[in-house]
Amino acid sequence: MAIISIDRLQIGMVLDSEVCDRTGRVLLKSGCELQEWHIGKLSSAGVEEVDIAGEVSSDEQNDQKITPEMMQQSIDALETAFTLVDKNWDVMKELHRVAVLSDVHKKMEGDC
Amino acid sequence: MLVPSKLVADFKGTASLPVIYFKLNEAINDPNTSIHKISNVISEDASLSARLLKLVNSPFYGFPQKIGTISEAVFLVGSQQVRDVALATTMMKTFTGIPGDLMDMEKFWMHSLACGVGAKVLAVTIGEPEFERFFVAGVLHDIGRLVMYSKASEESKVILQRSLQERRPMVDIEYEEIGCSHAEIGRALLDAWKLPQYYQEVAAFHHSPERAQQYPLETAVVHVADTIVHSLQFGTSGELYVPRMQKDCWHKLNLSLNQLSKLMHVIEHEVNLILKMFQIQEVAA
Incomplete structure (x- = not known):
């Protein structure tokens, strides 16, 4: 279970x-x-x-396929979008984290 | 300096509320109305009927059984809610003639629908029973931008360019270039269309939710949903930057950080379903 x-x-x-x-x-x-x-x-x-x-299968198992290069690519892609937000606030940090992962997954699906 | 009501008056000639909205409103306000009469009005519009049936059979509503007829849909969803959803889903056909170099309309509707879905998911999570109006308020929140692009296209080009160069949100530059913001123009349009106050207030204050007097919760929900769907890169209404979320709004919703990541996944899932339903292609960021 x-x-x-x-x-x-x-x-x-x-x-x-x-x-x-x-x-x-x-x-x-x-x-x-x-x-x-x-x-x-x-x-x-x-x-x-x-x-x-x-x-x-856990998220962690799925996320093992994500390489540091892929993460960096998505962080770079979202850099402009996140220019103005309060990066020290936990809520925005979490939003950014999930948005980066979402971008990585979109790119992985696009490659399939 | 441009005046929102003047812009809207010029604009009204080119875009009016979908006729179906008035017909539905009339049917709802008729003292002798019935589900049968309201269903007949909807059934006259084949594409709206098909869209409505798709929507009520989707996870957006999550009804346990298949709904096969419009009258069942009206009965289960409620006639006013059906009218509002019909408005949001027919709005896309209303706006034509927006210069393509200013705005990719597919991206605009993607952002609008995503914000509607985001607001709906947040409303359900915080236990708001009438989630349709959060959905519709989300869909309509940036509608003023379309008036701006249409009636002040030269100024809009400057606003978009300056926002990129100066790394500042469009809404701030709108005040400097045209003396008002898309939020105020949106309120003026929804007012001219005689749509309910809560849609007007959400459109007016989605960037300054602390100013919402009558509908602070609706405004806070759309403000947070706007930030979330911007982060997830679902389309755009022109703005390049994720809006600064106001801490008070976030706290008003009483959600935890743990809930936020789950909500974002749910929103992403539901937005993709809705976009597929409306045949809008997701554009990779």
Whole structure:
């Protein structure tokens, strides 16, 4: 089992425990095999993480394919865009980190 | 010095609200209205009907069952919400004749839709039930730029050039070159179109959210969403730089750093789906 964030859910994954919304209402039961509309339902209800049965490849494993050169390329590509932001504020640091990773992934997908 | 209401008056002749919006408004305000009547109005517009059905069957709504008819969609989503979503999704056809060397319209709508989706995801996360209006407010936030590009195109070229050379946000240079900003022009346009106050206020203050008096939460959400989708490089309305996010706005949403990265992934996923739905190609940064 693995707790994963909903942006990493894929069709066919199986829930290892039930998922409730913030009011405690059960949205999906344990054992449910995810279809696209299930994922949409969780997203619309503001659910962030779910418990998935079986092995799930981690972000870290996927990110191992990223080389320092690729990271630098994306940091450079975003340099102008991030010129004016407060780089010492944690929120902007996090925004920048995720934006750089997103840019790397876009370029990797473009190369496939 | 240009006056927003004057620019908008000149502009109104070339771009008006989609007719479907007025028809829907009329149907909604009719005391004898019914879901059937509202559905008939939507069904008259085949492309809107198709888009609406795609949207209600997508993760944007996440309904558990397939929705096959417009009347089911109106029943589940609500007639006013359907009207607002119809407005946001037909807006793209309204603006033509924007000089191509000033603005790539595909990139403009990509940024607008992405900001709408970002605002919707943030609204859902903070527990706001009426998320459609956050979506629409996000889609409309930069609409004043289109009036500016259309009616002050020479000045707009200077603004874009100076922003690049001086490394300053466009909005600051807009004041210097034309005496007002795209935010004020946007409010004037939405006012002329008689759209609700919260859309006007969000457009007016998305760069200065501390000035929003009546709808500070809506304005804060769109302000944060704008920063996020700029960071993720989803299109542009001309601005080269990620806006400076105001700390007060971020704190108002009461979100953690951990939530931010997850939200960004969700926003990215949903934006890509919506862009595909609207057949707008994602342009790699």
